[in-house]
Amino acid sequence: MIDSRLQLLLAVSEYGTVTAAAEALFRSPSGVSRQIKQLEAEIDLDLLEHDGRRVKLTSAGQRLVEHTRALNAQWESALSDTASAATQLCGPVVIGGFATILTAVVTPAVVRLRAEHRQVKPVAKEIYSQEISKALETGAIDVGLFVADESTSRLPDYLEVEEFMDDPIDLLVHRDHVFAVRDEVRLEEARHEEWITGLPHQDSYMELYAATRSAGYAPRSSHYAQDLTATTAMVAAGLGISAFPRIAQEISHPQVRRIPLAGEHRPHRRIMVTFRAGSRGNPRIDAAIHAMETVRTTLADRTPGPTTGP
Structure with a gap:
């Protein structure tokens, strides 16, 4: 397993403050600070420095984050390869997205996943489109759906993106x-x-x-x-x-x-699906995306004409 303290450093890099990173990861700020200080002591390097009320990475911290992203991609590939040998799908998969996609696509997809793969534990989580990349990198979600616009036009290369629906x-x-x-x-x-x-x-x-x-x-x-x-x-x-x-x-x-x-x-709206690089071969990720694609097809088949309330 990759040292969890590296993921904490990655989260602080993404969110800009220890408090925001801790909130995103459901940790206490003091716990996050303590873990990063332990990591600094072990490698005898300063990784963070204060910049007003925020913190920023030192040069050493920036390099370590880059290596962590590469390790994460390798770990995702390793997980995908290992999971593909399993005889039964099991474990959690967290799907994040904005409110309307959560209602129309993710919720019925979660129901379908639970029915087809009883050992899989799908979780739906509301995430603003602008927060999808951070949520994926910090591990808060495994698959994300977002609306493509100027703010999401340049996603980092540690994420893979596919067209999902119009x-x-x-x-x-x-x-x-x-x-x-x-x-x-x-x-x-x-x-x-x-x-x-x-x-x-x-x-x-x-x-x-x-x-x-x-x-x-x-x-x-x-x-x-x-x-x-x-x-x-x-x-x-x-x-x-x-x-x-x-x-x-x-x-x-x-x-x-x-x-x-x-x-x-x-x-x-152009709606995209994204996931961590290397994770597409993971059966849980593939099953989640397939379930959402099935729901998408159902929605397309019943595209409405003019409608009114009862």
């Missing part, structure tokens, strides 16, 4: 809205509408803003909500129109209608 964004309108009788709507047609959007720093707003910008305008936000229940309530009250990912749960409000967006500027 997630269209649909329009939500009041059932009495002029769009409600349509089978689809072009984004350009909503230029003069009042919108219910997320706040400017949130994913939902950035996705909508990028799409409307390509259509020649910015959404005129009148109200702000990221949560589907709150957004649906505002649309049902006639406060504006909104947009939501198709993989989100079904719209159940009787006053709200979901309409597919169409055309050249149709907004969508």
